[in-house]
Amino acid sequence: MLFDPHIHMTSRTTDDYQAMSDAGIRAIVEPAFWLGQPRTHVGSFEDYFLSLLGWERFRASQFGIRHLCTMGLNPKEANNARLADGVMELLKLYVEKDGVVAVGEIGYDDVTPHEEKYFMAQIELAKDAGLPILIHTPHRDKKRGTERTLAVVKESGIAPELVLVDHNNEETIESTLNAGCWAGHSIYPHTKMDEQRMVALVKKYGAERMLVNSAADWGVSDPLKVPKTAKAMLEAGIEQAAVDKICWNNPVAFFAQSGRFDPKEFGVELSVDQRELFQGNSVLRGQTPRTDAK
């Protein structure tokens, strides 16, 4: 069983869900993020949050995949002062919803004062809600951005075991692990991290607090990067137990700290009934529904 702990399925198709299910993915976390184009109304955030809790969770379930999400004001849109405070008000309600397992993705993008203000405010929100946080680290000047991120985390007083720092690479992994945080790695098709570099990191740093995700979204990305990386790790001689830890047990353990799901129940296969509807809608277009025998 595989877990993709960072994927934006809102931007993906049912073909992706089918391929992910066929490749062994049984659980995902969809962090709230930006949509490629800035939103202009607070209400657009609310409808997006509702879709993560409703329609997207339903779509995933139709392919046997458990869907959890994180709620947050992403760093890019934290720069829009006109909207940010309204979104923060919404978040107070939405972090309490069923299936929300962290506050995220939060952190820095361009490392602006606004980003910092809402990053710190959302760490406080997570502390109040008793939730872990999922942190996005900047893609430009990653090393400095990550160092600064870790300094803010430390100063906030949130327990490091409640912190997942994402998009790590060779430059940042040691700082993240040394800070006591969990380390996410996004595996991309052409740039940034790839499968072989991930194999090398696991050989060097082991499986403890290590996670792998696809970070697939509306851009060039691959929703099968978790299964592909798991395969590459096995082919490189990394033990099955370590691969299982990185690609299933670690994300389950990290997000179970939210107290919002039972990790034992999580390991049981979902049975699929594609005759089910969500508010009257189905993912089907007239084809024969998949129904798993009970």
Ligand SMILES: [Zn+2]
């Ligand atoms: Zn993301």
